[in-house]
Amino acid sequence: xxxxxxxxxxxxxxxxxxxxxxxxxxxxxxxxxxxxxxxxxxxxxxxxxxxxxxxxxxxxxxxxxxxxxxxxxxxxxxxxxxxxxxxxxxxxxxxxxxxxxxxxxxxxxxxxxxxxxxxxxxxxxxxxxxxxxxxxxxxxxxxxxxxxxxxxxxxxxxxxxxxxxxxxxxxxxxxxxxxxxxxxxxxxxxxxxxxxxxxxxxxxxxxxxxxxxxxxxxxxxxxxxxxxxxxxxxxxxxxxxxxxxxxxxxxxxxxxxxxxxxxxxxxxxxxxxxxxxxxxxxxxxxxxxxxxxxxxxxxxxxxxxxxxxxxxxxxxxxxxxxxxxxxxxxxxxxxxxxxxxxxxxxxxxxxxxxxxxxxxxxxxxxxxxxxxxxxxxxxxxxxxxxxxxxxxxxxxxxxxxxxxxxxxxxxxx
Numbered sequence: 001x002x003x004x005x006x007x008x009x010x011x012x013x014x015x016x017x018x019x020x021x022x023x024x025x026x027x028x029x030x031x032x033x034x035x036x037x038x039x040x041x042x043x044x045x046x047x048x049x050x051x052x053x054x055x056x057x058x059x060x061x062x063x064x065x066x067x068x069x070x071x072x073x074x075x076x077x078x079x080x081x082x083x084x085x086x087x088x089x090x091x092x093x094x095x096x097x098x099x100x101x102x103x104x105x106x107x108x109x110x111x112x113x114x115x116x117x118x119x120x121x122x123x124x125x126x127x128x129x130x131x132x133x134x135x136x137x138x139x140x141x142x143x144x145x146x147x148x149x150x151x152x153x154x155x156x157x158x159x160x161x162x163x164x165x166x167x168x169x170x171x172x173x174x175x176x177x178x179x180x181x182x183x184x185x186x187x188x189x190x191x192x193x194x195x196x197x198x199x200x201x202x203x204x205x206x207x208x209x210x211x212x213x214x215x216x217x218x219x220x221x222x223x224x225x226x227x228x229x230x231x232x233x234x235x236x237x238x239x240x241x242x243x244x245x246x247x248x249x250x251x252x253x254x255x256x257x258x259x260x261x262x263x264x265x266x267x268x269x270x271x272x273x274x275x276x277x278x279x280x281x282x283x284x285x286x287x288x289x290x291x292x293x294x295x296x297x298x299x300x301x302x303x304x305x306x307x308x309x310x311x312x313x314x315x316x317x318x319x320x321x322x323x324x325x326x327x328x329x330x331x332x333x334x335x336x337x338x339x340x341x342x343x344x345x346x347x348x349x350x351x352x353x354x355x356x357x358x359x360x361x362x363x364x365x366x367x368x369x370x371x372x373x374x375x376x377x378x379x380x381x382x383x384x385x386x387x388x389x390x391x392x393x394x395x396x397x398x399x400x401x402x403x404x405x406x407x408x409x410x411x412x413x
Contacts, residue, residue: 011038014376014397015162021401068381136180165351193348197246221275227263283329363403
């Protein structure tokens, strides 16, 4: 019996993992990617330290996937955070748990891990073809590619698509795959930015931007009410941009913030500049006599508010801050900002939307296209940063690869 052949379309983490599983199962694997090299967004994610996964309890980990938890949970039960760490160790790369509970490779970088992985894939017989853009299906069902040597069609016994979302297009995730998928009748959800920045209605003054754009707002709490009337509150750090806010605190809440903004057309948030202090304490401190000191000096001396936090109060409330301690204290504890839009899709760390999960079986095969599997960020799920994205992408690639192996084993001889 001839050796079965599988095509992987997409050279990100999900595609590489599917290729590894299939090659280990004795399948001839050809992986195609449109970029000059594979794993480009993976390398980008590792520039500031590659966050592989998270060490929190599995129940808390699973809760990060929100409305798609039921879909993601079986994937993570098959290949969860600890299994991922063991897999990384098997590549000769040690990991450690940071102070936030996030898990990193010992050297913090993505490149050594990717090099070791690619070496193992090539040793296992995986053939990697770069600068090969998938253009869709031919009339008789072959995959049509446009490569450096020209256009060509490829056929295989099983196909795994792992084509990414629609952010950071210059690193390969440009969502062009949605056109042929839609033409084939595959149900898709529109792509939306996830883990993204937001724009403040009207932007910031040039004065604030010139002095503070790019600076962090440390130890603040963000609060808002979503479209269902539920209040969300989280403490952390965010970044003032020239158009609004981004950073870890924003990313952690970006999905409900985006949904609430889309539902209402704008979103009012409140920033607590002193989350560790009660309103009554802030008011009492501001009510103390300040003598000849300026209000700015009073804010610094009694509350420790300086720099960006002090500037933000003036930006929102005006040059003359409220003299009444109660009014000023209320602003310090709940500074109102109106957000008007997310930043563009291409700037987002990840995207929501894509191939509807309901179109796939438990092994990630398209129900309407037997032998065709999908994995990674091109599926309609999302998660915050913190290792959750990469873990689910790798888990989905593993399940899709195992599903393709099972499909090939079931084929009539």
